[in-house]
Amino acid sequence: MDQLENRLDSQTGGRGKHKEELRLVRKAKAGDTKSFSALYAQIYIELYKFALYTLRHPQDAEDAVSEAVTAAYENITKLKSETSFRNWMFTILANQCRKRFIKREKDEELTEDIAQPEIDYGQKADVRAALETLSEEERLIVSFSVFGGYKSAEIGGMLGIEAATVRSKKNRALGKMRKILE
Amino acid sequence: MDREVDERKDKQTEQQEGSVIERIAENAENIEVPESLRPEAVERRLEKSRRERLHRRRKKWRTVCSAAAACVCVLIGIASAQNGWFTGKNRGKLSIGIDTEYAAAQSSPGKIVSAKDYDEVYAYIKEERKAQEEQLNERAESVSKSTNESAVESASDLAGQPYAGQGEQPAANSGYSDTNVREAAVGEGDIVKTDGKNLYILEGQNVQIVSIEGEKMVQTASIRMDKEKTAYELYVEGNSLLIAYSVSGYADGAVLSDEAYVNSDTYNTEYREYTAIDIYDVSIPSAPKLLDTFSQSGSFYTMRVSDGYVYLLSNFYADIAAGREEIEAYIPKIRGENIESSKILLPQYKRGTQYTVLSAFAIAEPSGKTDSIAVFGSVGTCYVSRENIYICEGYYNAQEETVTQTCIRKIGYQDGVLEAKGQTKIDGTLNDSFSIDEYEGNLRLVTTVSPVGNSVAPLARSGETAAAESGFKESNSLYVLDENLEIIGEIHDLAREEQIYSARFIGKTGYFVTYRQTDPLFSVDLSDPSKPQIIGELKIPGFSEYLHPFGEGKLLGIGMDVDETGTVTNGVKLSMFDISDAADVKEVQKYVLEDMYSTDVAYNYKAALISEELNLIGFTAYGQRQTFYMFSYDNEKGFTMRFSRELLGYGEARGIYSDSRFYLVAGNTVEVYTLDTFDKIDDIVL
Numbered sequence A: 001m002d003q004l005e006n007r008l009d010s011q012t013g014g015r016g017k018h019k020e021e022l023r024l025v026r027k028a029k030a031g032d033t034k035s036f037s038a039l040y041a042q043i044y045i046e047l048y049k050f051a052l053y054t055l056r057h058p059q060d061a062e063d064a065v066s067e068a069v070t071a072a073y074e075n076i077t078k079l080k081s082e083t084s085f086r087n088w089m090f091t092i093l094a095n096q097c098r099k100r101f102i103k104r105e106k107d108e109e110l111t112e113d114i115a116q117p118e119i120d121y122g123q124k125a126d127v128r129a130a131l132e133t134l135s136e137e138e139r140l141i142v143s144f145s146v147f148g149g150y151k152s153a154e155i156g157g158m159l160g161i162e163a164a165t166v167r168s169k170k171n172r173a174l175g176k177m178r179k180i181l182e
Numbered sequence B: 001m002d003r004e005v006d007e008r009k010d011k012q013t014e015q016q017e018g019s020v021i022e023r024i025a026e027n028a029e030n031i032e033v034p035e036s037l038r039p040e041a042v043e044r045r046l047e048k049s050r051r052e053r054l055h056r057r058r059k060k061w062r063t064v065c066s067a068a069a070a071c072v073c074v075l076i077g078i079a080s081a082q083n084g085w086f087t088g089k090n091r092g093k094l095s096i097g098i099d100t101e102y103a104a105a106q107s108s109p110g111k112i113v114s115a116k117d118y119d120e121v122y123a124y125i126k127e128e129r130k131a132q133e134e135q136l137n138e139r140a141e142s143v144s145k146s147t148n149e150s151a152v153e154s155a156s157d158l159a160g161q162p163y164a165g166q167g168e169q170p171a172a173n174s175g176y177s178d179t180n181v182r183e184a185a186v187g188e189g190d191i192v193k194t195d196g197k198n199l200y201i202l203e204g205q206n207v208q209i210v211s212i213e214g215e216k217m218v219q220t221a222s223i224r225m226d227k228e229k230t231a232y233e234l235y236v237e238g239n240s241l242l243i244a245y246s247v248s249g250y251a252d253g254a255v256l257s258d259e260a261y262v263n264s265d266t267y268n269t270e271y272r273e274y275t276a277i278d279i280y281d282v283s284i285p286s287a288p289k290l291l292d293t294f295s296q297s298g299s300f301y302t303m304r305v306s307d308g309y310v311y312l313l314s315n316f317y318a319d320i321a322a323g324r325e326e327i328e329a330y331i332p333k334i335r336g337e338n339i340e341s342s343k344i345l346l347p348q349y350k351r352g353t354q355y356t357v358l359s360a361f362a363i364a365e366p367s368g369k370t371d372s373i374a375v376f377g378s379v380g381t382c383y384v385s386r387e388n389i390y391i392c393e394g395y396y397n398a399q400e401e402t403v404t405q406t407c408i409r410k411i412g413y414q415d416g417v418l419e420a421k422g423q424t425k426i427d428g429t430l431n432d433s434f435s436i437d438e439y440e441g442n443l444r445l446v447t448t449v450s451p452v453g454n455s456v457a458p459l460a461r462s463g464e465t466a467a468a469e470s471g472f473k474e475s476n477s478l479y480v481l482d483e484n485l486e487i488i489g490e491i492h493d494l495a496r497e498e499q500i501y502s503a504r505f506i507g508k509t510g511y512f513v514t515y516r517q518t519d520p521l522f523s524v525d526l527s528d529p530s531k532p533q534i535i536g537e538l539k540i541p542g543f544s545e546y547l548h549p550f551g552e553g554k555l556l557g558i559g560m561d562v563d564e565t566g567t568v569t570n571g572v573k574l575s576m577f578d579i580s581d582a583a584d585v586k587e588v589q590k591y592v593l594e595d596m597y598s599t600d601v602a603y604n605y606k607a608a609l610i611s612e613e614l615n616l617i618g619f620t621a622y623g624q625r626q627t628f629y630m631f632s633y634d635n636e637k638g639f640t641m642r643f644s645r646e647l648l649g650y651g652e653a654r655g656i657y658s659d660s661r662f663y664l665v666a667g668n669t670v671e672v673y674t675l676d677t678f679d680k681i682d683d684i685v686l
Helices: A003-013 A015-029 A035-043 A045-053 A059-075 A085-110 A125-131 A136-148 A153-160 A163-181 B003-028 B038-060 B066-080 B118-140 B149-159 B258-262 B458-471
Strands: B192-193 B196-204 B206-211 B218-224 B227-235 B240-250 B271-281 B288-298 B299-306 B308-315 B354-362 B365-377 B382-384 B388-395 B405-414 B416-429 B434-439 B442-448 B475-481 B487-494 B499-506 B509-515 B519-526 B532-543 B544-550 B555-563 B569-578 B586-594 B609-611 B616-622 B625-635 B639-648 B651-656 B661-666 B669-675 B680-685
Touching: A003 B661, A015 A035, A015 A085, A035 A059, A035 B365, A045 A085, A045 A136, A059 A085, A059 B038, A059 B192, A085 A153, A085 B258, A125 B003, A136 A153, A136 A163, A153 B609, A163 B003, A163 B487, A163 B499, B003 B475, B192 B227, B192 B651, B196 B227, B196 B661, B196 B669, B206 B240, B227 B299, B240 B299, B240 B308, B271 B308, B288 B308, B288 B354, B288 B365, B299 B382, B308 B609, B354 B416, B382 B434, B388 B416, B388 B434, B405 B442, B416 B442, B416 B475, B416 B586, B442 B499, B458 B555, B487 B532, B499 B532, B499 B555, B509 B555, B519 B661, B532 B586, B569 B639, B586 B625, B586 B639, B609 B651, B616 B639, B616 B651, B625 B651, B625 B661, B639 B661
Parallel strands: B271 B299, B499 B544
Antiparallel strands: B192 B196, B196 B206, B206 B218, B227 B240, B240 B271, B271 B288, B299 B308, B308 B354, B354 B365, B382 B388, B388 B405, B405 B416, B434 B442, B442 B475, B475 B487, B499 B509, B509 B519, B519 B532, B544 B555, B555 B569, B569 B586, B609 B616, B616 B625, B625 B639, B651 B661, B661 B669, B669 B680
16 A cells, blocks of 8 residues: 555645745746746646556546646636646546537447557556456546556546546445456 | 545545556556657647747637736726826837836836835736736636637746847857857857867756867766756857756745645745756867856746856736735745845836846856846746847736736846836737847837727637727837837837738848738838838738848848638748848748748747858757758858758757767767768767
8 A cells, every 4th residue: 555655645735845836836937937847847747647547548638647747837826726736737638528529429329440559658457457447437546546646535526527426436446446356 | 415425435446456556557658759749848748838829829819818807907996097098199108207106116207117125016016916816806706708819828928038139240250159149249148059179968857068170079077957957048258158047846844734735825945946047168079067046036037148147037926816915925045035125127117027037247257246037027028139028018908008018127137237117008919039139229129919808708709700800900019219229219009910920130131021811021221219210011922920131231031831712721831031222122942841830940949040150040940740940041042951850859959060070969868060061970879
């Protein structure tokens, strides 16, 4: 569980870190690209992994993060609470992923089997197989827990769904995966 | 369900899930993030798109949501007490005294007023806070759909603008290239420097020294910067190597009290952000020795070197939430000491949140005498002539004026001594520092004048409509100010609905490019400063984003080629203009790099290597990949591509020459080529 704790710790951040982020957000809001980039640098690996595991396609993940980052940059003044850059970023990225789900569905209607995932991102076969069993929304929720370190209530808040719904979906998803992994 | 139950359930589930979650996390451990998502690549992309957006928006109403709305409430008091203060007829004139409590700042025309004490500074901070709070409330009420993009830009295009200038190559004769600078004879730092014997390369956290005296390059030393330091520029003079960097973090890593943590409005005085210059003795290049450090508050902005003195500029952001007693939160420090209030120059309006902190010190004696000035207000474009430093900030006040303005403060410098000389305000905003130029004591400027909304919180979209309805569009102005910053000559209403893309003043003539569908290159005769005259207007497709004098009677333009309809970009364009007759400028040659969409030069003149003497024009362009190009020019044959090299990654690259060799520095690699044939000789990975 060490890893999880580390993730949770990095999420809440040391106090110094919190204050520093606040400072950076202020500067980013004033239009400072470097500050924005510094904020992004703290979380970009998590963001990419999140997108990759949610979308299962490296190019899609790259595009999603890229678009999320542009949207965030252009709308940084809208960021309400100066303390939640990370949550805000994850929310934007989750929405980008959802947009892609919808687009894929449409594409699939046109051509079958277009969304064959590229499997070149170094997953072990069993983990990959386990992920394959999940629905897109389930993967989104699992990614939120794994790479964002968020709890069900937080995920619900970010996705605009009930915490209880998140919890049950997450349980279901993890249950499915456990069967394959154990 | 109550929160506690929720959390307990979460905990239970997490325990069960632990193993699955861990397995996924482990599995993801070694995933490599694509190059294009790395922070440095993202930063560059954002910066670039910001610039491009600025350009694309030329026709658009430039709503300055945040700035305009925020200014409104604060400034009414001053403005209304002062009828006609900034009215049409006085527009651009110096500030005239007003009898309000804070009139001091405007009490004598053109004179800069410094703060009496910190209380006076704090009063401005309080006004800023009030204004921002009101702005927040207004914004909360306004439609959330409205994009705030323009607000971000309005602040950032000023903060992030390249400081531009007269880019001759002062070192052209000495056998090696120096950074392409704004003003000849005023040195500037950059990420790669050479003294003809060594290359000094700033690469991530390392400063690498590479000897180029022998047949093969040899890395002689590497200075590793501490993790908390972000290095920005290097400068080399004699045996001294200067490294400019910023540090942010806590002085002693102290833990905040719970109260301070919870209440994010409380400024933690232990937090610091400062800019410093380390001075190394590199007389033995293999053993650089740290001699001294100079530091001041704020993040690094730029530096200049003149006559052995360094002029360091940083941007310090005051915390407007600070209490009166928390002096460190809103007063900048120089070498660890609060700057005296008498050295703080108050803005021409009553609010403030940022400072441009400026200090001078001798390279030979950084701990010796120093002089500093903190220019309070907001931060913006800075232009340094051979004698003066001009700090310019965009000013938007919908209540008082219908157009965007620029506040200018002039600070004289000589031998490390700074002197506040005057201030003024003119209509319009500067494109970059090439739009402002000092010549024979006069200051010439070209600005783009855009309407500002007169609603309290203009939204981007409604703003556009309002602009269309009022019929008032953008236009451009040219000003000539005398040494007291009084307007002595002006032209208005140039190129309606277009914006300035680039400018260059060469002696008694000025050139500037505006753009909508075609690229009018205007020539202005400034030989009589009181009667500037547009004498030429050349229309060609596309636009130049950077102009550089290229020998007698020639002007080089680097920009974009656009088709006749003005909608499709064909690629990066090089233009050579014949300016031997300024009244009849011709584009005599052009070259289009197809499928390239941008250049570094468009927003950072330092990225160019241009030597008229050696007939070299080098720069990096972007298409699918980043490529460094080198061209030469001939009146008959036009531009010839001498060299091109695709670069890996997204880091900035520089081309420099020394003796008969050309060095291409990109990231941690240096490649050497012959300067005449561009054959590869050697390379080194640092």
